[in-house]
Amino acid sequence: MDAYSQLIEDNDRLRALIARWRSTPQSVAELLPATAVELRATATAKERELYPVVVRRDPGRTKLVDEAVRTNRQVEAFLSAAEHLGPEGSGFLDQAYEAAAAADGQLLHERRDILPALTPDHIPDTELARVVERLHTAHHEDVHRARVAGAGTHPAAARIDDGSH
Secondary structure, three states: OOHHHHHHHHHHHHHHHHHHHOOOHHHHHHHHHHHHHHHHHHHHHHHHHHHHHHHHHOHHHHHHHHHHHHHHHHHHHHHHHHHHHOOOOOOHHHHHHHHHHHHHHHHHHHHHHHHHHHOOOOOOHHHHHHHHHHHHHHHHHHHHHHHHOOOOOOOHHHHHOOOOO
């Protein structure tokens, strides 16, 4: 699989996780810890490794990348609020569903407006492969740090990390 296809597959995999997470009120509560770790690690890794390459390759996409970063902050705010409230808290589901909707919308925006700057006609696959490798490494490191710190230790976390990153 080429590097661009890996990015699309990663995007699709995260969207599938979000769909599972928000499918029922029970799954929202059960999968929040692991999903929050995944969303945070993905956002951090992309901001550090992927978005700078997009802007370097296509400076015209700077506003789109800035919008993606702002959306990541919104997702973080919703996740933090849901975690603070806890599953029994008033407004928990609202905050979690807002996080899910914002994250899913972000992934759609990314696929439509940001990732096309990384197609093979814009960047050699060997260069993009190195970027994707750094992205996956950063993602894994962020997930590991979060789990060591005690976040995402919910039993569902093990089901989500399928080792593909």
